[in-house]
Amino acid sequence: MTIKLYACLGSGNCFKAWLALQQINKPFDFQLIDVLAGEQKSPAYLAVNPMGVVPYMVTADGIGIGESNAMLWYLGEETSLMPDTKEERATALKWMFFEQSKLEPFISPARFFTTIVPEMKAEQAEKIAQWQESAKPGLSFLNEHLKRYEFMLSSGYSLADISVFGYTHVIDEAGLPFADYPAIARWKSAVEATAGFKPLSQMVPHGEAVAA
Template sequence: MNIKLYACLGSGNCFKAWIVLRQLDKPFEFQLIDVLAGEQKSAAFLEINPLGVVPYMVTETGEGIGESNAMLWYLAEGTHLMPKKPEDRAKALQWMFFEQSKLEPFISPARFFTTIVPELGRERGADIAQWCENAKPGLARLDAHLKESEFMLASGYSLADISLFGYTHVIDEAGIAFQPYPNIARWKSSVEATPGFRPLSEMSPQLEAAA
C-alpha cells in the first residue's frame, strides 16, 4: 500500500508533508480535501481524522499520522533529512516546536485572510495586523540564527529546514516584508536550490497522478 496524503491546496502545513515526500522520491497518493468547502469536517473525513484538519497521512502499514511535523519525523527516519547525532535531532525538534508556537499560529492566519480569502480578510484588518506583529519576534530570532548557519542545523539541510520553510517562505503573502530578515531571504534561496525542490504553487493531485 502506498502512503496516502490528505491535503488542501496552498497550505504551508500540507506543503511540508508534500515536499518531503517529493524530495525523498517516495511514491504516494494525494487526496485533495477542499478546506474552503468544509470537506475536512465531513462525516467521511472525520472517520479518517477525527480532528478534522489537514494534512493527514496514512502510512504504508495503514497507521494514521496527524500534525505536519510528526509526518516529517516519520518520513525522514533513516534518510539524509534526519540528523545523525542525538543532539542534532533534539535541536531539530526544538526548532520544529518553535515553528508551531512562534511562527505558524501567526503567519498562517494572516496569510489566509490576506491572500487565500481576501474577501473575508477585509473585516479582519486589526487581527491581521496583530498576527503580523506577533510573528516578528520569532522571525527576528530565526533571522539571527540563520546569520550563523546556512541551514537550520550546522550538520546540513534537514527536516528542520522543511518545517520552518513551510510558512516562513510565504511571509510576504501575509503582508510581512522579507527586507528586515536578510538571512531568512538567503536561506529561502538555499532551500529552494536543494535537490528535488518544487514550489508550493505546484502542489496538486494532478502532479502526482502524472508522475
C-alpha cells in the first residue's frame, strides 16, 4: 500500500501534507474531498475519518492520521525535514502549536470568505475584519522572528517551516498585505526556493472519487 492523502483544493492545511510529500519525494494517492460540496460529511468519508474534516492521511500500514501538523511529524521522521536535536524538535513543535493557535484560526476564515467564496465577503465583512485584527499579533511576532532567522529554526529548513507556510504564504488572500511583514515576505521566497518545492496551485487530485 502507498500513503493516501484525503484533501480539498486550496486549503493551507491540506497543502502542508501535500508539500511535505513532494519534498521527501514519497509516492502517494491523492483523494479529493470536495468540502464546498459537503463531501467531508458524507457517510463514505466519515467511515474513513469520523472527524469529518480534511486533511486526513492513511499510512502505508493502514493507520489513519488526522491534523495537518501530526501528518508533517509522521512524514518528517527520518528525513532532513525533522530537526536533529531534541531542543530543535521541541522548538519545531512550539512553532507548530503557534501556527494552529495564533495564525491558522484567523488567516484561514478571513481568506475563505475573501478569496475562496468571495460571494460571501460582503455579508461576512465584520467578522473578516475581526479575523484580520486577530491575525496581526501572531504575524508581527513571526515577522520579528524572521528578521533574525532565515528559516523558523536556526538549524535550517524543517517541517516547522512547512507548517507555518501553509497559511502564512497566502495572507494577501486574507486581506493582510505582505508589505506590512517584509521579513515574512523574504522567508516566503526562501521557502519557495527549497528543493522540491511546489506551489499550492499545483496541488491536484489523482485518485478515485469517494462515493457520497
